[in-house]
Amino acid sequence: MKSKIWILFVILACLSCCCLIMLQPIGNNLVVQDEVQKTDLIAAVSGPEYRILYASELYMKGLVNTVFFTVGFSEKNNRIEASWSKYVVETHGVLGRQLRLMKTQP
Incomplete structure (x- = not known):
């Protein structure tokens, strides 16, 4: 039982890390970076x-x-x-x- 909980914890930790790593590129695509024009x-x-x-x-x-x-x-x-x-x-x-x-x- 403890090994199943441990495996679930490791999977959730890996998924969390992947989500955090992906936030920066996703955010960069959402921001418009046009040059300022008159x-x-x-x-x-x-x-x-x-x-x-x-x-x-x-x-x-x-x-x-x-x-x-x-x-x-x-x-x-x-x-x-x-x-x-x-x-x-x-x-x-x-x-x-x-x-x-x-x-x-x-």
Whole structure:
């Protein structure tokens, strides 16, 4: 009985290792790795600040003409995200006339 449990354990361990080894190649195939190209508009969805900073970085590199922000309210920070996003990108050099804010929450 113990030998059957041991064999089952070894088989499960081998299968687990195989699955872990396969996760990296599977993940690599799921990620799109296109080169960044110039565009007219980029939409920075409300959320973490890295999205805002990346949008302003793309603008400063000349890869985007207009930055669009969606509406969202952060209860944690007690602020409207679009207004905060506008403030952040303007302090990073994005011109106000190049910004568009979603007026209402969908």
